[in-house]
Amino acid sequence: MALSNGLFIRFKPLEEKETREKIKNMTIFSHKDFYSKSELIINYKKKKKYHYSSGYRNIFSYELFFMIPNMLKEKNSEETFIKLFLKKYNPITEKMLWCGEIEIINNLPFARVVIFTRMLLQKKVEEFEKYNRDYYWNPLKKKLTSKKDVDAVLLHQKGEIKKDINGHPLKIKRSVRKTEERIFSYRGRTGFNRMIDFMKGILSDLYEVLSFSKKTHRSYIPKRQIKENYTVCTCFRIRSINSIIDEINARIGYMFESLKYAFSDDEVWTNKFYTFLHKLNKVAHTSTLEVKGSVYYLSYHSSNEHFRDYLIALRENIKNIILNFEKFWQKHIENHWKIVSN
Incomplete structure (x- = not known):
C-alpha cells in the first residue's frame, strides 16, 4: 500500500557516464575534496564491476531531485536543508559522499543531489587481490x-x-568498502512507491516545521529511550522514530504558546490540547498502526522495507491527528474573537 502526500521527488540510479556528467557542475559538497574522493569510488567500482547481460546496469551512484521551500534564500540554508533531508532518510548518509546543486524552474527552487552509497574507509586496507x-x-x-x-x-x-x-x-591497497550501503533497496513497484512515499513524508515534515516553528527547545512528546544493551540496528531505528518526534515537537510549539499566553484560562481549549498531546504520545510510542485498513507493525529486527512502511504509517497517523486538531484550533480561535469583539 503506497501513501502519497502530493509532493514531488524523482529518484534515478546512475551509471558511470551519467554520474560523471551530473557531478561535474555541482556547487554543494559533503566534503571539500569531493572530486578526489569520488574518483576513488568510481575507479574501484569500475575495477570490480561485473559484465552481465545487456539488460543489467552497473550502478555507480543515485540521483535525487526534489523541490525545496522557497523561503530558503541563502546557500547555507539550502545546503542545511539537503543535509537534514538525507539524515532523516537515513542517518548513515552523514558519512556518505554526495554533492548537490539548486535549480530554479518556473521560479521554484529544486535540489538535485547525487549520492554514492559505497563508502570510503578511514584508512587504506592492504589485502590480497x-x-x-x-x-x-x-x-x-x-x-x-x-x-x-x-x-x-x-x-x-x-x-x-x-x-x-x-x-x-598480488597485494592491493583498498580505500573503499567492499559492499554498498543498501539505503535505496526495495522490492518491485510497490516497494519503490513506499520508498518514495517515505521520502515525501520527510519533505512534508520539514516543510511544516519551517512553516510553523523555526526554533523550539521544548519536548511536548517524550522520545523513545535507547538502552546500552541495544544492537546497532535497534539504536538506529529508535533514532529514526525520535527524529519524527522532534518534528512533532517543533510543529506544535506555536499551539502551546497560544495556550500559555492567550488561552490559559480557557478550560475547553486546555482539555482539548492535552487530549491532543495524549493522542500524539500514544501514536508515537505504539507498535501497531493502521492506515486505510492496512495494519503496520514495529519490529526492531524486521527488514528495512517493513520498518520503512511502519515509519510511513507513523507519519500518516501523526499528520491526521495534527490536522484534525488544527481544524478545531482555528474554529475555536474564531469563536473566541467573535465573543471578545461583541
Whole structure:
C-alpha cells in the first residue's frame, strides 16, 4: 500500500557516464575534496564491476531531485536543508559522499543531489587481490571460454588469490568498502512507491516545521529511550522514530504558546490540547498502526522495507491527528474573537 502526500521527488540510479556528467557542475559538497574522493569510488567500482547481460546496469551512484521551500534564500540554508533531508532518510548518509546543486524552474527552487552509497574507509586496507569469478580456459583454442564449453578447463576459481608472473601473491591497497550501503533497496513497484512515499513524508515534515516553528527547545512528546544493551540496528531505528518526534515537537510549539499566553484560562481549549498531546504520545510510542485498513507493525529486527512502511504509517497517523486538531484550533480561535469583539 503506497501513501502519497502530493509532493514531488524523482529518484534515478546512475551509471558511470551519467554520474560523471551530473557531478561535474555541482556547487554543494559533503566534503571539500569531493572530486578526489569520488574518483576513488568510481575507479574501484569500475575495477570490480561485473559484465552481465545487456539488460543489467552497473550502478555507480543515485540521483535525487526534489523541490525545496522557497523561503530558503541563502546557500547555507539550502545546503542545511539537503543535509537534514538525507539524515532523516537515513542517518548513515552523514558519512556518505554526495554533492548537490539548486535549480530554479518556473521560479521554484529544486535540489538535485547525487549520492554514492559505497563508502570510503578511514584508512587504506592492504589485502590480497582475488578473482571475483570463475575463469575457464580452452587449451585447444588457447583463449578464455565459458563453463558450457566442452573443452573448458577451470583456470582460476572465484576467491582464488591472484599471482604475478613469478608466482608471488598480488597485494592491493583498498580505500573503499567492499559492499554498498543498501539505503535505496526495495522490492518491485510497490516497494519503490513506499520508498518514495517515505521520502515525501520527510519533505512534508520539514516543510511544516519551517512553516510553523523555526526554533523550539521544548519536548511536548517524550522520545523513545535507547538502552546500552541495544544492537546497532535497534539504536538506529529508535533514532529514526525520535527524529519524527522532534518534528512533532517543533510543529506544535506555536499551539502551546497560544495556550500559555492567550488561552490559559480557557478550560475547553486546555482539555482539548492535552487530549491532543495524549493522542500524539500514544501514536508515537505504539507498535501497531493502521492506515486505510492496512495494519503496520514495529519490529526492531524486521527488514528495512517493513520498518520503512511502519515509519510511513507513523507519519500518516501523526499528520491526521495534527490536522484534525488544527481544524478545531482555528474554529475555536474564531469563536473566541467573535465573543471578545461583541
